[in-house]
Amino acid sequence: MHSFKSKLESWKAKVEGRPPMPPPVPPHPNQSSSNASQAPPPVPPHPNQPNRPSAPVKGSILTPISRDEPLGQFARRKHPLTPPVDGDYAVPTNKFYTNMLLDNRTLPAWTHPYSVWWSQAQDYWGLAISQTTAEQRVFGPDPAQVPTQYYLNPAGIVSTLLGAREFAGNKVSVQPKQADHLSVTLDFAALNGSGTMSVPLTMGMGFVSAIYNNITPVIQSQVGIASANKLPCNAGLDKYELNLFNGVRWLVYTTGGANFRLENPNNFVCDGPFRGLVQVGSCPAACDQYFDSAAGAYASSASLEAGQTEDGSTGTYKIVYNIEGRSSSGKILAYALPHHVNAFSDACRSTMTPAKLDSTVMGPMVGCITQELEMCESLPRDVGFLPWARFHAQDDGQFGSGPYDDNLRQLMRSVAAEELQQDIKGQSCLDSMYFSGKGLDKFAFILLVTKLILNDDQLTKQGLEKLKDAFNVFATNHQQNPLVYDTTWKGLVSIAGVDGDPNADFGNSFFNDHHFHYGYFIHCAAVIALIDESYGGKWLEQNRAFVDNLVRDVANPSHDDPYFPVFRSFDWFSGHSWAKGLFLSGDGKDEESSSEDYHFAYGMKLWGKVCGDPAMEARGNLMIAIMNRSMNLYMLFADDNPIVPKQIHGNRVSGILFENKVDHATYFGLNPEYIQGIHMIPITPISSFIRSPEFVQQEWNSIVASIIDKVDDGWKGILKLNQALYDPKASLSFFASPSFKPQWLDPGMSRTWAIAYAGGISR
Template identity: 40%
Template structure:
């Protein structure tokens, strides 16, 4: 076995990184083409084209294609914007031959044929639509949506929105000493269908198809069973087409030759058509449902002389059009309680324009010094001359700059606080402090004393005798990755043990899944979906592979020539699986785990979940972005370094807003804030728990690993103090296993002297930790 360097030797070897090459700005651009009015009724925009330049759309029709977007142009009319994108492919080569091709046992459901050929999203918010029977809900925020076909009275798209006073709370946990901050174990938003888009032609056999998968969006098409009978399901002549987009202000249905029908499981108390005619041929209905909430429905035919929509209540659950088949737009929105008149005026001014999706833009020019940023351009359709509104989350509003302006329209999200509608179709999100971190903590050499270094050296001489090979040859990608990373942090070099995985000779090798397109452990395909935490079902890839990427970066930093091509190819394959930044890579989906609207990753893969995607370990989430940045540094890929820094910076903001709950947190109910961490945050529920243990040290501690230089930047001292005082101090001395070591490393942020003394004695350690690194981490903390 090749002997590893001790930590102290490794510290001496921290030298200047290789000179970063200039960023190559050459790339392909795309044209944004306006299509004819007829193209809006192509359910998936089959005629959408991509060419070699980006141009501004014309504004000469009411109905324009999904690919039109005035926001993608510079302020000068007609000026072509040439982006210096940082979202270039890591590689476009096929996966390494060591990853044997293997079809997955889970097949995507109801996906349009031409979307099945490419990489498929596994961890996106709309995943429930393409899994199982496709009836589990999804959340665009603020609205929840669900395909309905099981209830004879509800056929089509169900729409839900829950106000804060309707959230349901779990039992109180006696674990907090924070005055006024409750500790309900969980809270959840019931899914109640307030409104539903349907057609009289739909029955229990009607169809739903999904396609046009994007970072923020997908497209749903609902069609009657007659289309399937005629063999025209892929190109139906009658349908409802619904763009499903994060943050959309209206639920928009594009109707083609169907008779509209609206349903409600809460029951409609009154249906009123607005007596005052609206501009541009729009009509408006108010639905007052039995819980006292008013919903608005707007409608306009696609032709100036087309028949207007006339609705009639059949019963409290069903409202049907008496005006016959309809071709045009129907848009639905909820009025916030207490702000009905003011909010209705905002909706009135914005009706007719809607978003069909968003484009993520990350450019080199957004990075200057220690700053960074990104842009979301919302693709517009309909009357793009209208005022466009879109809902923002708290972390968006903290960094939104430019022309985007807030309105007084506010609706609560399910698990992330209030959403405020902003005017503007181009969001510029600017982070003034971009996190840039090296392999070791900042200023460690001026903080760690010589006496501490001598003690660390003596401990390292003991730890280096550990059997690295044995301790990393495990039957879990997750635990093997943790072990590799702990030895890498100890020695900052680890070759032989890493070599096993680089050659794919571990107990359960990785295979390339030809169905969904990704790298998965063979273990789950052989032993069941939950093996290795569901890795084979695309659970937790950002946790698992982040450890390997971190290890590879350390090896490359200290020995740049060792199996250089093999290390690069292996690491890039893992990165492409979990964080491929470009659709030009045909072998992996774009940003499998990271959600650029939510600002963090989702852990859950291809499992049906009634509460949507979830995230558990925020610290292992940030470890991936940290590892991506380090790998960009050592592999001379500055765009990856900066991308990792940006994702880490965004995740810090969202973690501090939504996951690590300080006493004054306003994004979660007061009945829950006393838990201090969310535990498992779903799209529709928050549960103060873990998937593996109900112990308080596990629920809190899973947010503390691995203890890298990135961790203290996310865990604010104020939060650590509050969590320690209210939850951990009474429990820590009762813990007898390795979780205590995790809590004590965290406590070092408050009292490094006491934490240092703790690690001087014989203590049980977490399986991802060495005593040498624990001592160095604590010693290097800022006082």
């Protein structure tokens, strides 16, 4: 039996010299040898960026968790919705193109910097394309109010459209194929059988590229084309400029020697059936040379590579574009978001061009002439189970007993003893996976205190048995609404909405919020496994497959595991997860809780640690590091945030972040404590890694301080424990006060953990 001290020493050894990682993945195949070797135009250096050489990667961290079928206790069921794809495989449910899989499939997909959709509007048949600018944003409901509640980008502006004569009268079918987490391809087929138009969609693509096969290309614009001119270009390509009536200039590149002409202000047409490539892109001023160097090549798909350094301190990830066609540079034009640019390796920074286009809600994007986007991040490897803060950084092995005096330890012991007398099973065995998970995790945090801080084995063992008993209800799938394995989309869903209301349990049955729901179970399981092992138990061995199934549902890292889509929730391009599953949305995917997003990754990181799975632990660390960068640009608005429009900066948090809109609201109400608090919950050791002391104090001073005395329910406890991230003594005073009221605790929160956390990071 291992003592907790030896366990901590083992963890510290892993941090300082990790065990061998899996073998490196094979290098990405080189592009076609037909690509010319001509170098792209020189790019200017990016100012004020530190040197960031590519970190040596020890090995891929994208190894499969398992290749086994989901556990047999999950009944197999077909989903009420069927994906209109090209085969029976694990189709992603929470990705940028989900609108194109649902209902009449005409709502947009956001590839950034473009949005695209299947247009069935009268006389506009094909793939519509829009690119909006910051100046077009609409603020409301009262644009004169500062801060405003929301802003959105205008939808449905057909800047350009890729279609064909043969599609007229909507005589066209669309088949999504090769649906993956970073890309999908749309095959448009003329119903008369004459030919097809295939359009690969990849995140960040600089051109919208269509491969025509024996149909007549038509490029349209509802904005209107003021003039069209043919321009000189590289051998093998024809180049045209389309100057729209709104002053925006689009470039068109074609192969195959086709002849295009301006038929009328809305139609730019080819003179006959065509086999070859047509590309369109919005071109910023003085950027033709960069566009020219990339024209003729396109990304047929995109894939992910990820690894970490030998010492585990740095993670590297790449979005690799699988290039087809031929360009003079041998590369494509890809746009990077601000959080990419800030983390670029030196090699990737050298690919940047002056071309910039606005994204909808994530700031200006920078065009790169490249085959891949490579980013490097510092990993939170030392953040473990015990209290941690940026200003009190220490790993579990250094924590010891914490800075607790005897009085505080006695208070924690008495509060823990009282809270562990509560009905754990009654608070956790509910009809909702979300609330059940929160209930279980509440008691897991209490046991961390009793075992690792108070060293009270008697109290810990009493609580541990009750918590294991409650967790077993779910591990054996005997909860009120059991999970089933959906054989259609491939995933674990609550039975609650499969045959009933799709919105049951927050839409879990339609793949909403799985990272929120299952993250609580995974963190709880990591705690149980850790403590049970210290007593010589076999709980980990007995429950690992169940918990791994939950992790695989949300964050399967490998196509070698065919039973779940790769990274259902986490978007490696946008830098965070999307909560919305199989629901249509005119503003795209969304997420209203940044904190429950990184709580999933934190739980997965710890589960990987206790399981001895360094690749899983590293994935959790890397996802958290990426979220730290992206969320502090797009969701959390500190004084120095360079991305958020000034009209909403004072809201301090995004509220609900959509792909096309930012709305300072929640789905359950507009109270300020809801909107701010849902981005705090739960407060754990990883919270301080994301939420800096400076940001938390700024949010407190500008919003929370004015409402805290009016809040008299569980949101008060959330707001006050969040205060510990910049003022732990004030937070501790609140939770340790004899006048503390239990009604101030959220159902997933304990006073024991609040005292331990605030006290553990007090300076």
